[in-house]
Amino acid sequence: MTEPISETDARSALRSIERQRRSVIAEIDMPTWYWWGMALGWVGLGLVAELANAWISVAATVVFGAAHAAISQRILSGRHGSPQLSVRADVASRHIPALVIGFLLIMVVLTVAIALLADAVGASHPVTIASVVVAIAVLVGGPALMAAVRRRLARDVGA
Amino acid sequence: MSEAEPRFDELIHPSTRLSIVALLASADWMEFSFVRDRLELSDSALSKQFGTLEEAGYVMIERPVTNRRRRVRVRLTDSGRKAFDGHVAALRQVVATAESASATL
Numbered sequence: 326m327t328e329p330i331s332e333t334d335a336r337s338a339l340r341s342i343e344r345q346r347r348s349v350i351a352e353i354d355m356p357t358w359y360w361w362g363m364a365l366g367w368v369g370l371g372l373v374a375e376l377a378n379a380w381i382s383v384a385a386t387v388v389f390g391a392a393h394a395a396i397s398q399r400i401l402s403g404r405h406g407s408p409q410l411s412v413r414a415d416v417a418s419r420h421i422p423a424l425v426i427g428f429l430l431i432m433v434v435l436t437v438a439i440a441l442l443a444d445a446v447g448a449s450h451p452v453t454i455a456s457v458v459v460a461i462a463v464l465v466g467g468p469a470l471m472a473a474v475r476r477r478l479a480r481d482v483g484a
Numbered sequence: 485m486s487e488a489e490p491r492f493d494e495l496i497h498p499s500t501r502l503s504i505v506a507l508l509a510s511a512d513w514m515e516f517s518f519v520r521d522r523l524e525l526s527d528s529a530l531s532k533q534f535g536t537l538e539e540a541g542y543v544m545i546e547r548p549v550t551n552r553r554r555r556v557r558v559r560l561t562d563s564g565r566k567a568f569d570g571h572v573a574a575l576r577q578v579v580a581t582a583e584s585a586s587a588t589l
Contacts, residue, residue: 329492332582335575341499342506342572348522349510409518416510 343482346416350478353417353471354406355425359397360467363429364460366393367436371456401425403471418478421471428470432459490577491570495540500525501533505568508543508560516556534558542567 542564
């Protein structure tokens, strides 16, 4: 059977297809407002924990967690980072939600550790200090995590 | 994507259409403006390509109104996706056939 195109043409077409797939992978992300919301919420919870009584602090944490659960269902997949497209589920990694949640859990542990450390050295507002430090880590680390996911997915294209 | 029956598709293969379909294949839907900007095509050139693909039943064009703005969204149909997957399989087959031929020399 005669092939309809040459090997060179086929390779060139496959490279073009991979390039387009990578350009869609480049759109996998969490909205910027998500990380800002998390960072502001973190600082807010830190302030509440330090300035209000324990019940208000618990209530604020529950409200924050419920709000996060409600809004994150759609965006945690990373498929809706751009309003201009919806990335297919089989293109985005199914591990993205677990990675983001894992990252946030590490941030919780980091908050407690920094607060304890700040308290041990006699800082006047240890929880607020910890929450501000971790909020900055969320703002920097969240987008960096997504960038690492995109790099990994792009590297796997055509592999 | 690689498990489809190899089937070279003359309609998809021209480079511009191949790029358009390859972009759409990685998304549930895309806005017209995203495809236009990504492939650096004019509105009219892209509309013409979409017209051809829509006529073949490969894409579906939707015009939802969100936030009082009319948007144009494009998505691959099932038959468009099947044709694209078959085309990719055919391209891979061409490469594999050439590689095995050169290996036996």
